[in-house]
Amino acid sequence: MTAGSITPASDGNTKVLSVGEHTEGEATILAALLSTEPLPMEAMRIAVVGAGYWGPNLIRNFRTSPLTDLRWVVDLERDRAQAAIPAQTDIRITDSLAEMLADETVEAVAVATPPGTHQDIVFECIAAGKHILVEKPLASTVSEGRAIVEAAEAAGITIMADHTFCYTESVRRIRDIIASGEIGDFLYFDSVRINLGLIQSEVDVFWDLAPHDLSILDFIVPEGVRIETVAAQASDPLGVGHACVGYLFAGLSNGGTAHAHLNWLSPTKIRRVIIGGSRKMLVWDDLHPAQRVTIYDSGIELTSDPSERARLLVSYRVGDMLAPAFREVEALRRVVDEFAMSVREGRPPLTDGRAGLRVLEVLEAVGTSLGSDGARVPVSLPVPE
Numbered sequence: 001m002t003a004g005s006i007t008p009a010s011d012g013n014t015k016v017l018s019v020g021e022h023t024e025g026e027a028t029i030l031a032a033l034l035s036t037e038p039l040p041m042e043a044m045r046i047a048v049v050g051a052g053y054w055g056p057n058l059i060r061n062f063r064t065s066p067l068t069d070l071r072w073v074v075d076l077e078r079d080r081a082q083a084a085i086p087a088q089t090d091i092r093i094t095d096s097l098a099e100m101l102a103d104e105t106v107e108a109v110a111v112a113t114p115p116g117t118h119q120d121i122v123f124e125c126i127a128a129g130k131h132i133l134v135e136k137p138l139a140s141t142v143s144e145g146r147a148i149v150e151a152a153e154a155a156g157i158t159i160m161a162d163h164t165f166c167y168t169e170s171v172r173r174i175r176d177i178i179a180s181g182e183i184g185d186f187l188y189f190d191s192v193r194i195n196l197g198l199i200q201s202e203v204d205v206f207w208d209l210a211p212h213d214l215s216i217l218d219f220i221v222p223e224g225v226r227i228e229t230v231a232a233q234a235s236d237p238l239g240v241g242h243a244c245v246g247y248l249f250a251g252l253s254n255g256g257t258a259h260a261h262l263n264w265l266s267p268t269k270i271r272r273v274i275i276g277g278s279r280k281m282l283v284w285d286d287l288h289p290a291q292r293v294t295i296y297d298s299g300i301e302l303t304s305d306p307s308e309r310a311r312l313l314v315s316y317r318v319g320d321m322l323a324p325a326f327r328e329v330e331a332l333r334r335v336v337d338e339f340a341m342s343v344r345e346g347r348p349p350l351t352d353g354r355a356g357l358r359v360l361e362v363l364e365a366v367g368t369s370l371g372s373d374g375a376r377v378p379v380s381l382p383v384p385e
């Protein structure tokens with residue numbers, strides 16, 4: 001064993017954890033491995049369903065996390081499953097969901113198939129008693145998403161939505177900064193997510209890109225704040241039959257607003273969110289690795305001039321800018337670790353099925369607004385806990 005790696009191989013499932021590449025949770029495991037104590041948790045035996053574009057990313061992380069033990073890859077196209085795993089491995093492949101589900105040693109399943117297939121696959125997993133990680137969006141309609149959440153809760157199954165961006169270091173920091181009260185009241189969220197994107201045939205630009213902004217917003221807003229109303233405008237300049245350029249406006253329950261500009265037809269790629277607080281403001285530029293998050297101690301203060309009641313005195317405050325340094329870990333690695341730990345600890349994951357459902361509720365309201373010429377429409381209330 002080298003000083004920089006640990007290889008516990010008692011059950012034939014070799015895991016290598018390099019020192020200096022661990023998250024906080026993994027640090028506990030690392031410490032346990034270095035001592036004579038047993039591992040704090042047994043690796044969770046998992047299967048991945050869907051090995052198209054995104055599935056192989058999950059497969060890679062399930063293979064390398066010490067918290068998970070990848071046993072199966074399922075794809076209707078066996079060749080894709082085969083291509084996603086190493087040539088020499090004991091990971092099994094199949095095109096039959098039922099064959100994998102019949103393996104009682106499998107504890108959990110990650111679903112990375114197109115959204116329209118999620119409900120059927122999840123229902124079969126629930127019937128087989130497996131915990132489930134579902135790719136975003138949770139389902140293709142609110143009623144499917146609600147059925148998934150209710151069935152999982154009734155069966156005592158952990159259900160997690162893969163809202164990957166919520167597990168980036170940037171979004172975690174932003175969430176902590178907002179929760180600490182540093183920026184003051186949460187006033188607005190303004191996102192630009194545009195590039196020359198793949199024109200999807202099944203879904204419009206809102207269903208493709210807005211789940212990222214909506215899941216991030218859901219994750220970072222102060223406790224109790226939710227989207228109450230939505231209004232959306234869109235255009236289809238290429239005539240593909242659905243929106244390629246979209247603008248989403250949301251009214252928040254604290255009186256704040258959120259806005260997302262989503263565009264598959266932009267010559268430049270921008271991934272930037274501005275968050276306004278009553279005391280400070282934040283800019284998150286995801287394409288600027290050296291300075292992804294910047295906190296501005298800047299703002300505008302209004303005071304009334306008592307002698308002229310209608311006149312507002314505006315004072316501008318331009319203070320320090322701070323770009324916190326942080327070590328980044330692949331977000332998807334945190335997703336798979338959070339899934340395993342939430343199952344082992346018997347608690348809801350940070351982005352549970354209800355978080356997935358809240359995103360669907362907003363997306364469905366966007367469709368209603370587009371069908372009503374951009375009218376402001378209410379977002380349905382969450383399912384009572």
Ligand SMILES: NC(=O)c1ccc[n+]([C@@H]2O[C@H](COP(=O)([O-])OP(=O)(O)OC[C@H]3O[C@@H](n4cnc5c(N)ncnc54)[C@H](O)[C@@H]3O)[C@@H](O)[C@H]2O)c1
Pocket residue numbers: 049050051052053054055074075076077080097111112113114115117121135136137162163164
């Ligand atoms: N978290 C993220 O950032 C992120 C990024 C991209 C895609 N996704 C999500 O991942 C999911 C998959 O997207 P993709 O782009 O990989 O799709 P894809 O079409 O590239 O791959 C889907 C795979 O699922 C297989 N499949 C379909 N139905 C199946 C079934 N019933 N049983 C077994 N296999 C089946 C297909 O053969 C295909 O190989 C979607 O929900 C998508 O929104 C998430």
